[in-house]
Amino acid sequence: MSVVDRLVHGNGSKILLVVLDGLGGLPVKDGNTELELAKTPNLDSLAKSSALGFHIPVDWGITPGSGPGHLGLFGYDPIRYEIGRGVLEALGLGLEVTHRDIAIRGNYATVEYVDGKPIVKDRRAGRIPTEENRRITARIREHIKEIDGVEIIIASGMEHRTAIVLRFPEPLPEGSDRINDTDPQEIGKPPLKPVGENPDAERVAQVVRKFIDRVAELLKDEPRANYLLLRGFSQKPKIPTMEERFGVKPCCIAVYPMYRGLASLVGMDLIEFEGSALQDEIDTLKKVWDSYDFFFLHIKKTDSYGEDGNWQKKVSVIEDLDRHLPQLLELKPDVLAITGDHSTPSVLKGHSWHPVPLLINSPYVLGGTSERFTERECLKGELGMIPAQKIMNLLLANALRLKKYGA
């Protein structure tokens, strides 16, 4: 148990954590970054009276995926708590993952049968259109609902990708996911047989082998996607909840399944709502404001446009938040934090290792260090550069939710 966990006490104060996914950037025009180009009068004003700085999601130089990026923001060591590839894929496609489950990434593939044995011809089934994936996945869902008492849950991803959850009748021991990938990584080879590294995993592998055979039989007449290769066998990690660790009652307001799934891993309540605009998220926030005391509000498009290299649109998402900021301030959160889970500079068209701008507002900050909420202005701020997983300490401290350490 870390120091902070031992010091928490509840006091009803409310913490609002706004995550602009992939927020940080690099110069894109006239030496200015996306944050510097955005016209943000409300953020500017807030920045002047806030604590500014950066967080480092995982470590210097390390580019985080969304999983480690968010775990850090939620106060968890992203190296200690690794989220398996299968679990992340399943969460991303909106599947629930429980301690009874083995989650798997699936790729539809094309095989050719030689002497009755499958040989991989195309590991991605020619990157079939997503609609074809949906049709084939629906066939599997209809015909293979259960194997030896294990429920089979499958969801379509983009092109050839799927996620599969094997749901057992009871919680699985740790290590039950120690099963090799079946993708041979080369064409002209047979798929690998999935084998468990230990008896618990072997028990799962037996189900997996039957599942693969059933799918192959079912899809044998498909022209392209006539086989399923499996990778990233994984279990829901054992993570203490935010309520257990920090004494908060947390909820998640996010549109995309991946982030809702990550929030669920640390025990956040997932709020259902219609629509996907920021105003829809804020309307939802207002509705549940009295029912929780920790609010994770996720804004995806800063990252999406960053990954497209579309800095103009990334700028516009930042400006959109700025326009909505007064509504967030009207709620009078005791502590408001605005940051990203990692940087996604438009010039890199992808996640990056750069420290992420961080703003914390509460009555107990120094403030007055900076004119705006930008990378260069954050360099002048009072927070310096801190590990992401320490942000939660600061949020709790600013909410006066931490007792003194020692006498």
Added chain:
Amino acid sequence: MSVVDRLVHGNGSKILLVVLDGLGGLPVKDGNTELELAKTPNLDSLAKSSALGFHIPVDWGITPGSGPGHLGLFGYDPIRYEIGRGVLEALGLGLEVTHRDIAIRGNYATVEYVDGKPIVKDRRAGRIPTEENRRITARIREHIKEIDGVEIIIASGMEHRTAIVLRFPEPLPEGSDRINDTDPQEIGKPPLKPVGENPDAERVAQVVRKFIDRVAELLKDEPRANYLLLRGFSQKPKIPTMEERFGVKPCCIAVYPMYRGLASLVGMDLIEFEGSALQDEIDTLKKVWDSYDFFFLHIKKTDSYGEDGNWQKKVSVIEDLDRHLPQLLELKPDVLAITGDHSTPSVLKGHSWHPVPLLINSPYVLGGTSERFTERECLKGELGMIPAQKIMNLLLANALRLKKYGA
């Protein structure tokens, strides 16, 4: 294995690490440091578009020797990987150290024989002139080439100092160097008998005892240096190479044996060249530019003049680098870093604990934070203060040589 080690992939990009030994300083004139007094138009220009900050070689307040200082720069935890005194002395005197070797620091001493037993009269043999050391060492080299199949290698240091390498026929088990110093640390006492703490070390100690007796017999008529005290028994540390850890093909361009030796410990190729001026080093760099992808270029004199308290000369070495900088930039390294292994402020006439200015240039930095590459301007930079061993993470990241961590 650390996170970064698991993420490396090669891409042919080139990283140039320029180390100005003992770079950091303190005010020496009108409140200005050596870096601030130096006229450095080229460095100033580079600094404007670079990431600036500091690294902390070992820990806050800790003054590093050259060993830990460089290990940190090469990406290694300088506390985990300790380099024995004997190894460092041997490397500094240009001896090779292999896994078959025990390296030892030797001090010529004066003993007096009482009842046939040696009693230490002067632990440093009156600090004999280096030439006398050379003559005596040559005698040992000529007369004691081998003991029980163990090759004896000896090199002269300054005044009374030597380094000895005992080269065994086969690699030695770890712990073979657990042998006590023979220096009694007081005059009027007999030298201590070297004893091994374990059977492997005792096997070495048997050879050491014979070596001491042979030397004493050989030198018995010398007026001052008639005995050899031994300290710092040590083995080459087991360090994974930079190629193994980071997937780079590294080389070292350095004049002084110590730094070449340190580079060899982490598996760098040592490039041979004539001359000792910066231009000689740069000519060599140009010659091998196509054969490697990581280049460690070492400049010694910033430290030497710092240790002399000669800030004017330290300034001139910095200005010398500035004049040569365009040649380095012409090579178009994908990532260029300029820093020191520690600070050597002229006012302290020695290594110090002060954080060391650090500059990293690549297409993927923020830049625009600072006007010059000086201590005070580095405080405004985007890197903050980072542990030395994390520099390598940043160099690899900026070279786009690291995969994403987690999905």
